[in-house]
Every structure is written in structure tokens, then in C-alpha cells.
Amino acid sequence: MNRSEPPEKGALAMPNTDLPDEIREPAADTPQDEPKLDRRTAIAQARAIRRGAAAMAMDESIKAQAAETASTILEQAEPEPPKAPLHKQTAPQPVSNTTGKFGWLDELKPAPQVDTEAIVDELIAASAERAAQSDEDEPDEQVKKVRVEQIIADQSAAGSTDPEAAIAQVLAATAPPPSSQPEPHDLTDDAAASPDVPEDSPTAEIDKKVHRALRRLSAKEPEQSQAEASAAYRKAAEDAKRDVRKMAKEEEKEWSKEAAGVRAKRIAKRTERKTACLNVVVCFALLFGIAIGMLVLERPTVSMEENRTLAKMPDFSVEDYLDGSYTGGVAEYYNDTVPFRSVFKNLTQNIRKYMGLTGNAAIQGGVPVLQTEPAETEPVVTTMFAVTTAVTAVSSEQTASAAETTATETAPPPAEEPEQEGEISNNILIVNNRGIMLFGGYETMGEDYARNVNRYKQDLPDVNVYSMVVPTVCSFYTPDDFQYLVASEKKNIDYINSCLDGVKPVDVYSALQKHTDEPIFMRTDHHWSGLGAFYAAEAFSAAARVPFARIEEYDKHVKEGYVGTLYGYSNDITLKNNPEDFIWYTPKANYKTTFMTSSLGSPYEADFFANIDRMAAVSWYMVYMTGDDHVVHIETDVKNDRKLCVIKDSYGNALIPWLTSSFSDIYVIDMRYFRVNAVRYLKEQGVTDLLFAMNTFSANGGNAKKIETIRVQ
Structure with missing residues (x-):
């Protein structure tokens, strides 16, 4: 401190450098504008100087100088107030x-x-x-x-x-x-x-x-x-001092805790805001991403699981727009052709399975099928389930009759409820890892079919006409606990046969019933197997009195991992998780196959059997003739001048190979796609035998009308 600088208030004055540190004197010059020491502080400082000089046993000159310094401090201090x-x-x-x-x-x-x-x-x-x-x-x-x-x-x-x-x-x-x-x-x-x-x-x-x-x-x-x-x-x-430091540390610690809490709250609040913003961004990104994906991603055209062609974008016309059919077609197109349709469908089914939602409804019992004849009005389907709305049709064949008729009231439930576990998914019973389509027709529903077949006999009196109404899997593999869910196909077929006039019935029911311990029907598909078609063809050859080759004269082929159309119809993951072997037989005899369009145009030769390795698993049944929409002519080595025409649904596809040893020529027509007058075509080809081959759903449903359509078109 410079001697010219005034002393701070409350501090001891510095006299000179030759005095000990314990003794101070005030500066010589004290500015007038500086505040004076209060009286009490000055007394304390003066007392400290004197005591310090006395305690250190200094000489008299230093003590005198200390006393002078103390007096100076007292003089410079404020006067003592009263x-x-x-x-x-x-x-x-x-x-x-x-x-x-x-x-x-x-x-x-x-x-x-x-x-x-x-x-x-x-x-x-x-x-x-x-x-x-x-x-x-x-x-x-x-x-x-x-x-x-x-x-x-x-x-x-x-x-x-x-x-x-x-x-x-x-x-x-x-x-x-x-x-x-x-x-x-x-x-x-x-x-x-x-x-x-x-x-x-x-x-x-x-x-x-x-x-x-x-x-x-x-x-x-x-x-x-x-x-x-x-x-x-x-x-x-x-x-x-120690207490002050301790309290300062405690206060600092408390402050640190409080500050940490405030900081944590701020961080949590910021994190919450960021998370909320991120959620909003992600939701909007997903929304717009999915919307854009639905517009720009490639849309499927064929459903392998359902074995069908998906909806197409309709052509615009003013008339269709005004009546609403155009907008309905656009909606159907976008709904039916969602990108990655199969992936989403499989994912949905797996989720439903793991959540325990294995079907549209579990069978609770007391859901009977009405098998009595209705009143004398337009024929109706009698199947009415409490767990679903109506019998679902096989879409590729339009075989369900419930879609075209009105359901009647159900009969009282049976006294006992079923004990075996099963479930219904889209009118398909899933039991024992097998899908079973539930037949709901009654006896008189086949009258249209019989009437239309009789007209062919009337138009072709010189042709041998046969009727082969094939029972489905429900007649042979429905457990006793669930028999009340299906109508009797046997009674329905017998009634149809009783209505035939000049047409020879083929008893396929009895032929199949003898071999129910063999795989005559698919577990995951609504079709019968190649083996079931073999026993039916054997019964037909006996009725037609033509030669028939033993099964050993055919080559057997097996391909594993088949999941058929019933999975696509039911969406039940049980069928997908339990695939089966697909078995088909090819004749060893020589034959030639010519394919034509449904209008008899663009003929070309090809193998009757398609390359199954190029097909999706769900489409393996299309190994026969590659599908239904062709007119097929097969020339065999048989020399009996018997020419057979088969008017069929998809059940007839598996039947054709077994007949290559029985007729010299075979013509195959699907009544759903044929675009030429059937009677005229049969006469032109010199057909000697005509076989109507279809399952009970077709004979009792819309396909029966298609028979009449191709006859008169």
C-alpha cells in the first residue's frame, strides 16, 4: 500500500516499513472526501496497535511510535455520537x-x-x-x-x-x-x-x-x-470457520441437488418434447411413405394363395362413371392389388394365430344344417351358420350356391354339442389339419343341372351322355361331431341321378367311399387328388365299356410342400403350417395334345402336363393342362374310334390323363370359358361320348346354368 493512499475502512493503517507487521499507522494524507472510520473500529485498531507493541516487548521508541499511530487513528475517526x-x-x-x-x-x-x-x-x-x-x-x-x-x-x-x-x-x-x-x-x-x-x-x-x-x-x-x-x-x-465451510459445503451440496433436480427436469422436458416431435415425424413419414408406396410400388396381378387373377383397373367411360361402376371398379382394384399383398396376408394370419384368433369363429355347437325341402318357391340354399353369414363360394369355379340364393331358417340344434375341436374360417371347417368345404345344398337343388344335361341328350340323341357328379371331401372326412354342419351329398347326387332322362349316371360316390383310407382328396386344397380321380375314371370306363389301364402303367410324381387353395379361401394359418405332398401321374402311352383358345383359335401343340417347377406351390394343381381356360384336344394311340368330350369344372382336369388309354380322341371344354356353341362343336368333331364331370358345388350352383349357356349361345 502506498503511503499516500488512504486506509480502507476497518483496516489497520500502515505507519512505515521499519515497523513490524503487527503495528500499522495510517497514511499521512487522508483525502477529505474519504469516509472516516467509525469510532468503535478506530478504538479497536488503536488498542490492537498498543497491545501489539506491548506484547512484543519492543523498545520505547517503537512503543511511542505505536502510541502516536493509535492517537492518529482516533483523531481521524468519527466523533463518538451521544x-x-x-x-x-x-x-x-x-x-x-x-x-x-x-x-x-x-x-x-x-x-x-x-x-x-x-x-x-x-x-x-x-x-x-x-x-x-x-x-x-x-x-x-x-x-x-x-x-x-x-x-x-x-x-x-x-x-x-x-x-x-x-x-x-x-x-x-x-x-x-x-x-x-x-x-x-x-x-x-x-x-x-x-x-x-x-x-x-x-x-x-x-x-x-x-x-x-x-x-x-x-x-x-x-x-x-x-x-x-x-x-x-x-x-x-x-x-x-470450520462450521462455515461445512455449512457452505452442505449448502452447496443441497444447491447441487436442487440444481441437479431442476436440470434433470429440464432435460426430461426437452427429451419429452423431442420424443413427441419424433413420434409425430415418424407417424407422418409412415403415413406419407405408405401412401406413396401404394401409388408407385408394383401391384400384383395374380394371387398364388387364392389361385386367381386379381382385379384390374377398369376402363373409363362416361356411362360407367355415371352409374358408379367405374368408381367401384377402381376401389376394388386398389383393395385387391395391394403391394406385398401375400406378405401382409401371411403376417396377419400369423398374428391372429399367436393371439389365439385362429378363425372367424370357433364352433360352439348347435349350428345345424337344414336338410328338409323348402316351400315350392325358387330353390334356396339351406345352410345357415351362426358363426358366418353364408356359404362361401369357391371363387375360381363360382361353386357356392349361397351367394345366389336366400338362406332359410335353421332347424333346432342337436341335443349334444361336438367335443372335437375345430373352427370355421370363411365357411371352411378346419379340423385335423384339413380344410373341409361345407356343402349346404338340399336334394332338389340339382334339378337345374339334370334338366340342362337332359337337353344335351335331346340335341345329341346318337351320343352317349354321362353324368359324373363328384362328392367332395366333406362326405368322407367330416368328423361325426360336425356332421350336423353339412348336408348329405349322397342324397343330393342320388336325387340328381333320378332326374336324368337318357343320361347315364356314374356312381363315383361308391367308388371313392371304398378308398377313404387313401389320399383321395387334398388336405389343403378343395380339389381331389390324382388318386381320387383314378378311381372315378375307373368307374366311368366301366360305365362306358371302354378299356382302362392299371395305375402301374403310369409314372408317379411327388412334390413336397404343397399348400392349396383352401388356405387362400380360409386364411387359416393351420393349413399353411401343415403342407402336404402333391402327387400326380403321367401316362406312359404316347399321346399328342393341342391347345386352343376358348374361341377355338390359335391352336398349338404342347405337353399336357405343365412344368411344375416353374409354378408357385399354390398353383401346382394347374399341372393338368396349365389351367381351365383352354380348349384341349388329345390324340391317343387307342384305336377304338371312340371320341370323348368332357364338359367339366376344375375337378375334370385330373380325370383326363386316366382316360388316355380308353378313347382315341378326347376333347376338353370348361363350361365357364367356352365361347362357341357346344352342340355344334360336338357334331363337327364327331363326338361319340359326352361326359359332364363336376363336383356337387358346381352341379348345385351357378355352373349348372353355364351348361345351358354354352348349349344355346
């Missing part, structure tokens, strides 16, 4: 915010080397605090303190102070007789230090402090009291 009565004085405010165990020491401002003044300051502060809190008469200790304070103030006004002399004077004046002096005791006990102070008094703590300080002064000799008081002050100061 004192108010002690009971009206306000307690001095602590200089720190410390509220720990030794926080009251912050009220004291002694010089570090002077310990007696610390006790005096303690008495002054405690007295002022108590005076502000209570109007009661002062205790004896307070009177002593006031007297000490007055003596010290008088000494300060005279230019010198001697606290020890002031304290000794007060103690001598107020000391009780020797016989009444209290014995020294542990002053750390507040109750013992001030036994007369009530514990619930608002000034109890202050009284205890005053009593403790006075006892500390009066219990020992001045020299001993000063040394111990100095040590106690230093210890208290160190404890206070």
Missing part, C-alpha cells in the same frame, strides 16, 4: 450470514491478539440484544457490563483505555463477600451458568452468554483469564 440509554439501543447486526453453532461470534470485532476486548464486545452485543427484546429489570451481570462499558468509554475519551482495570474495578465494586463466592464449575453447561434464568425466557440464550462471559472474567486472575480467553476465542473462530 449514547442513548442502553435499553433503547438496537442490537448490532451480525457481519455474516453464518447461523451455525458459533455464529454469535460474528458479532465480535476484536483485534486478533487482544482477547479481553472480545469478551467485552460479546457483553456489549448481548446486552444490546437483550435490551431490545425485554423491558424487565437488568440482572446484576448486565449492570456490571454497563459499568465496564462506561469506564472503557471514559478511558477512550481521555486518550487511553485499560479494559483490565475497568473490569477489575467493576468486579471489586460488585463482588460479594468471600464466604458467598460461588465455587468454579463447568461453564459450558448453560443451565449451570445461569441457574436463575428460566429456560422458556425469550432472552434465556443472551442471559446465559452474559453470565458465562462474566464468570469467565471473575473466576481467574487477569493474566490467566486473558490467555485462556484468547485461546478460547481462537478456537471459537476456528470452529466458526
